Amino acid sequence: MNHIQTLETRDLAASLNNGGCGECQTSCQSACKTSCGVANQQCENKN
């Protein structure tokens, strides 16, 4: 019986090595201008 279902998520620890290119959108540019987070942004780096 499966008591825990783990969703597939980006490996944040791994992104220490493959992240940081900076091409993603600056959060405020989209629709917010007041109370942004970053979680709803998309990664531009398809690797």
Next chain:
Amino acid sequence: MIHQYKMNGYNIVVDVYSGSVHAVDELAYDIIALFENHSADEIVAEMAKAHPETPESEVREVIGAVQGLKDAGKLFAPDIYADHAFDFKNRSTVVKALCLHVAHTCNLNCEYCFAAQGKFHGQAALMSFETGKRALDFLIENSGTRRNLEVDFFGGEPLMNWDVCKRLIQYARSIEKEKGKNFRFTLTTNGMNIDDDVIEFANKECHNVVLSLDGRKEIHDAKRVTASGKGSYDTIVPKFQKLVQARGGKGYYMRGTFTRENLDFTNDIFHMADLGFTELSMEPVVCAETEPYALRKEDLPVLFDQYELLAKDMLRREKEGHPITFYHYMLDLTGGPCVYKRISGCGSGTEYMAVTPTGELYPCHQFVGDPAYKMGDIWNGVTNTALRDEFKLCNAYARPDCKDCWARLYCSGGCAANAYHATGSIKGIYEYGCELFRKRMECAIMMQVAHQCDPALAAYANHAKGATGCDGCSACAD
């Protein structure tokens, strides 16, 4: 650090530092709550009381599964980013986004305007083409090797200076190939001056448009009025509909502001959906606490319910085949931002700055007009480098109040302007905003869990592992 919560029939566990999300049954939920500070035997004893029908072997099996997840770095993962966060001072920052205040004036007189009805407490002004051109050159010159450069046309009301906007876009297009850049333009507008020319040009050139609409007519017209006090709803809604219909699937957001006068803001979101708009954003008003329409602490329970109601209704719409997007609930758990972005935040004062009509640089639109926060200008660049350093260091790890917050890597420390206005320091936090953010994040994550666990939402599930629909796990309530 983990965060456990129950919402919409799901038991959800978020592992902060790995970014993992788990949907669990009642037994696993209770075991996880005890796991860090109790031995296996102690947990078994507790579960014998809480889940008397469950055999000990099964309890130990789940304890083992939790340990397995911990060993795999997906639960109780340690914070390995703290040292990296403080490298931020020494990293080189480039400028990759500008908010161009092409107009410090406005053709509306919105009561709650953060910019004092468009003029930012200063003189009315329009940005000249020469100033805008220099701003774009400044951006390119300081963008390093970044290819994607973002420019948004803001104000005041940018359509009051539309010809300059168009000429600036044309200028950027004429040089972007040669400079190895890709410009992405956003236009934010109150809609009053939208005409066929705006529709055609903006739909061709603007990656995104942000259309200010508060929702129901009586709500919108209570705040978003002309100088003579007339509501703007009847004028702008048909224009917005025409623009969006002609957009051909290109991105846009309806962007509303809610106040104490419409705590039931989901009704405004649903109204916008009824008008045919599917890409929606709704923000709490930013204003002095003393305003009668300011949101208050006692409103929080109502707002929390509204956010949950919205998430549940969005799932219903998805099941029925007519989904809507809500900006804050967009969450791609597999393709979202890397940890650098998660920590570094909105980029204000560093990679993102606002430019006034006279070419002055500020950390963002919310700081414009505050002399203490002037960073420099587009001819001399950033001269207040101490200020830039302050913003450089301002991230999820720089704020003491963020230390124990489970949402810190989703929020990246929040809005510096809100923190400054609430506490006098950009390193503070705007607590009210934090409360709303955490609730929104719980709702967004719950929706992702629902996509994965609800067979009726199989179309939205992540298919990477080949799992579609229900796999028989008992993580859902029914």
